[in-house]
Amino acid sequence: AQSVTQPDIHITVSEGASLELRCNYSYGATPYLFWYVQSPGQGLQLLLKYFSGDTLVQGIKGFEAEFKRSQSSFNLRKPSVHWSDAAEYFCAVGALTAGGYNKLIFGAGTRLAVHP
Amino acid sequence: ETGVTQTPRHLVMGMTNKKSLKCEQHLGHNAMYWYKQSAKKPLELMFVYSLEERVENNSVPSRFSPECPNSSHLFLHLHTLQPEDSALYLCASSQVGGGQGYYEQYFGPGTRLTVT
Numbered sequence: 001a002q003s004v005t006q007p008d009i010h011i012t013v014s015e016g017a018s019l020e021l022r023c024n025y026s027y028g029a030t031p032y033l034f035w036y037v038q039s040p041g042q043g044l045q046l047l048l049k050y051f052s053g054d055t056l057v058q059g060i061k062g063f064e065a066e067f068k069r070s071q072s073s074f075n076l077r078k079p080s081v082h083w084s085d086a087a088e089y090f091c092a093v094g095a096l097t098a099g100g101y102n103k104l105i106f107g108a109g110t111r112l113a114v115h116p
Numbered sequence: 117e118t119g120v121t122q123t124p125r126h127l128v129m130g131m132t133n134k135k136s137l138k139c140e141q142h143l144g145h146n147a148m149y150w151y152k153q154s155a156k157k158p159l160e161l162m163f164v165y166s167l168e169e170r171v172e173n174n175s176v177p178s179r180f181s182p183e184c185p186n187s188s189h190l191f192l193h194l195h196t197l198q199p200e201d202s203a204l205y206l207c208a209s210s211q212v213g214g215g216q217g218y219y220e221q222y223f224g225p226g227t228r229l230t231v232t
Contacts, residue, residue: 032218043120043206043223051218090159094218099164099171101147102210102218106159 002027004091006107013081014115021076021110023091032094033074034104035065039087047089050074061085086114118142120224122207128230131197137227139190139207147212148190149221150182153204165190166212197231204228 003026013019025031032051036044048059055067065076074091091107120141129135141148150162164172165184179201181193190207204226211219 034220036223041225041228043122043225044208046220046222049220094220096218097172099166101149101164101166101171101212102221103161104159104221108158 002093002095002105004093004105004107006089006091006110008110009108010111010113012113012115015083016080019076019078019081019085019112021089021091021112023074023076023107024072025074025091025093026072027093027095031074033065033067034092034094035059035063035074035076036090036092036106037061037087038090038109044090047076081112081114083114083116086112088112120207120209120222122205122224122227124227125225126228126230128232129194129197130232131199133197134193134195136194137192137205137207137229139192139224141188141190141207141209141222141224143209143222145209145211145222146187147210148184148187149208149210150190150192151206151208151223153206153226154202159206163192194229197229199231202229202231 005024034049035047038044047063050057050067058064088109088111090109092104095103097103123138147166152160162176163182183191206226207224208221210221
């Protein structure tokens, strides 16, 4: 069965420090992978996606993620965190379904706090 | 309006009330989704409409009733809810079909529902 694991429930970093959020997935075929961000009281905003090709993908707000098939991972990184990056981050794997829609399986999320 | 909009943003209702949540997408997509986001639980897919036809009903209690009158609008009708139904209800939309394969989902800001 498809699943997504985000091992870190909470992470705290200092402003200006680098960030890496971990994501591991379980999926039988080549996965479609996503990172979404959710600010308090808001919906989910797509940060970046991996469908195929270059395994290092760039997203919005200075984020990037690297797909590593051998490790079943899709970790999110940012070289220098800003206070406005404090939010909850969700990794997700997408699957095409026989029912004719695109299914998303989400991880439990990682809550990021940023210290000044 | 752009993207995916949801109204109301906040709703408080008693267990005997009937209310409806509304979602509208301005992206020209042909699939729409309802998700439930509870504290300490991963995002749960509730319903999917693809090309205005319901293609997924993820074992959701009958006190939740979706309606998709056209490809731009999606409703969630609520009646005789329970306190455990209090959650953030998120709407999303995506393209489906067209031969590309997978299409990402775009989310609205959500409706925060409190059942008293």
